[in-house]
Amino acid sequence: MFFLYSSYVVQSFCVVIFLLKLCLSERILENEAGHLKPFGATNSVLDVERISGFPNPRTFFEKYAIPKRPLIMRDAAKVSRAFHLWTDEYFYSAEGSKSHKVSTETMKKEDRNQQTKEMSFFDFVLKYNDSDIYMVNPVPEFIRDDVTVPCSLQCEDVIDGKIVESVMWFSSGGTKSVVHTDSVDNINCLYRGDKTFVMVDPDIYGDKVDMDHPEGAYSSVDVDRVDYNKYPGLADVEYYTINITAGDCLFIPYKWIHQVRSYGSNIAVNIWWNHFKNKDINLDLCNHQCNLDMTLGNVEFGGFEQVMETLDSIKDHMNGLVLSKKEIDYEGFITAIVGLFVSMDTNSDGKMTKDELQNLSESVWTDIWRNMRELSDFLDDFDKMRHGDFRFKDEL
Numbered sequence: 001m002f003f004l005y006s007s008y009v010v011q012s013f014c015v016v017i018f019l020l021k022l023c024l025s026e027r028i029l030e031n032e033a034g035h036l037k038p039f040g041a042t043n044s045v046l047d048v049e050r051i052s053g054f055p056n057p058r059t060f061f062e063k064y065a066i067p068k069r070p071l072i073m074r075d076a077a078k079v080s081r082a083f084h085l086w087t088d089e090y091f092y093s094a095e096g097s098k099s100h101k102v103s104t105e106t107m108k109k110e111d112r113n114q115q116t117k118e119m120s121f122f123d124f125v126l127k128y129n130d131s132d133i134y135m136v137n138p139v140p141e142f143i144r145d146d147v148t149v150p151c152s153l154q155c156e157d158v159i160d161g162k163i164v165e166s167v168m169w170f171s172s173g174g175t176k177s178v179v180h181t182d183s184v185d186n187i188n189c190l191y192r193g194d195k196t197f198v199m200v201d202p203d204i205y206g207d208k209v210d211m212d213h214p215e216g217a218y219s220s221v222d223v224d225r226v227d228y229n230k231y232p233g234l235a236d237v238e239y240y241t242i243n244i245t246a247g248d249c250l251f252i253p254y255k256w257i258h259q260v261r262s263y264g265s266n267i268a269v270n271i272w273w274n275h276f277k278n279k280d281i282n283l284d285l286c287n288h289q290c291n292l293d294m295t296l297g298n299v300e301f302g303g304f305e306q307v308m309e310t311l312d313s314i315k316d317h318m319n320g321l322v323l324s325k326k327e328i329d330y331e332g333f334i335t336a337i338v339g340l341f342v343s344m345d346t347n348s349d350g351k352m353t354k355d356e357l358q359n360l361s362e363s364v365w366t367d368i369w370r371n372m373r374e375l376s377d378f379l380d381d382f383d384k385m386r387h388g389d390f391r392f393k394d395e396l
C-alpha cells in the first residue's frame with residue numbers, strides 16, 4: 001500500500017514537472033553551454049574556405065571581397081621580406097628605430113578607454129617581452145618596404161586612393177580584442193606567432209550581437225565570460241573560429257563581426273581598404289603577375305576620414321544603427337549617432353569632467369571625431385533639405 005501510494009505520488013509529481021516544463025518552455029539561458037564561457041567557445045560550427053597563397057585579384061574580388069566571404073590564405077605572408085627579416089635584432093638595428101615614436105596599448109585585454117603610451121620603437125622592442133605593452137601603430141616608415149602589398153590587392157583602383165590604413169600589431173602574446181566591426185575590408189597577415197579569430201556573419205546574425213557601443217562599433221561583452229543574461233542573442237549565434245599561424249593571412253570582410261586573440265610572441269600587419277561593390281572596381285587594371293616589390297612604402301594611406309565620404313558607407317552605417325535596435329526614433333538616432341556623452345563619461349556618473357576628457361584614449365577620440373563629423377554633415381544636409389536645395393552628392 002505504501003509503495004503504491006508513493007509511486008502514485010512520484011508519478012503525479014513527474015506529470016506536474018513535465019507540464020511545468022512544457023508551460024515554461026522558455027529557455028533558461030544559464031543552462032546553455034556557452035554561458036560564462038569565452039566568446040565563441042561553443043557553437044563554432046562554421047568553416048572558412050582556405051587556399052594556398054594569395055588568389056589573383058579577379059578571383060579575390062569576385063568570389064570573396066565583393067560578396068563578403070572570408071578566406072584563409074595559407075603561407076601568403078611568406079612572399080613578404082618581413083616574414084624572413086623581422087627579428088628583434090633586425091628591429092633594434094634598423095636606422096630610425098630610436099627616434100621613431102609608436103603608440104602602445106597598456107593592457108593585453110582591450111579596453112577602449114585605456115591609456116595609451118608613446119615610446120620609441122627601439123624602447124618598445126626592448127620592453128615588450130617583460131610587460132603588457134602592445135604596439136598598435138601604423139608600420140614604421142623605415143620597415144614599410146619589407147611588406148609586400150597583398151597580391152590580391154594589386155589593382156589600380158585599390159592602390160590609387162582606396163587604401164585606408166595599415167597597422168602593425170606587436171606583442172608578446174595573450175592579447176584579446178573586443179568584439180567589433182570595421183567599416184572597411186581587411187587582410188590580416190601574421191609574421192610571428194599564432195592568432196585566433198572568432199567571426200560572425202553580420203548578414204545572418206547581425207541582430208543577435210548587441211553592439212552596445214554603436215559609436216565605436218563594438219560590444220562591451222566580456223570576451224572571457226559571455227553572460228547570456230546580458231547578451232541573450234549570443235546563445236543563438238553560429239561562429240567561425242579560425243586559427244592562423246606565422247606566414248598565413250586572413251581576409252575579414254567589410255562589417256563582419258570579429259574578435260581576435262594572440263598566442264606567443266606575435267607580429268601581424270593588417271591592411272584596410274574601402275569596400276568595393278560590384279561595379280566600382282575595374283578588374284582589368286590589376287597585376288596578373290604579383291609584383292613583390294610593390295610594398296607598403298609605395299602606398300598612400302587615405303586614413304579613416306575618407307571612409308565616411310561615400311554615400312554607401314553612410315547608408316550602411318545607418319543600417320547598422322537601426323539593425324541593433326530594430327527601429328530608432330529621432331532621439332534614439334541622436335543618442336546613437338552621437339554616443340558622445342556615454343563614451344566621454346567614463347565612470348558613468350552622468351557627468352563629464354575635465355579629468356575624464358584628459359584621460360580619453362586616442363581611439364575613443366577618433367570615434368568621437370568621426371561621429372561629430374557625421375552629425376555635422378547630417379545637420380548640414382538637414383538644413384539644406386529644409387531650404388529645398390538638398391541633393392545627395394551623386395545626384396549633383
Ligand SMILES: *[C@@H]1O[C@H](CO)[C@@H](O)[C@H](O)[C@H]1NC(C)=O
Pocket residue numbers: 088125126129265
Ligand atoms: C622576446 O621573446 C621572443 C620569443 O621568445 C624572442 O624571439 C625575442 O628575441 C625576445 N626579444 C627580446 C628583445 O628579448
Ligand SMILES: *[C@@H]1O[C@H](CO)[C@@H](O)[C@H](O)[C@H]1NC(C)=O
Pocket residue numbers: 196241242243263
Ligand atoms: C585554435 O587555437 C586555440 C589556441 O591555441 C586552441 O585552444 C584551439 O583548440 C584551436 N582550434 C582549432 C580549431 O584548431
Ligand SMILES: *[C@@H]1O[C@H](CO)[C@@H](O)[C@H](O)[C@H]1NC(C)=O
Pocket residue numbers: 346347355356359
Ligand atoms: C585619469 O588618469 C589618472 C592617471 O592615470 C588617474 O589618477 C585618474 O584617476 C584618472 N581620472 C579619471 C576620472 O578616470
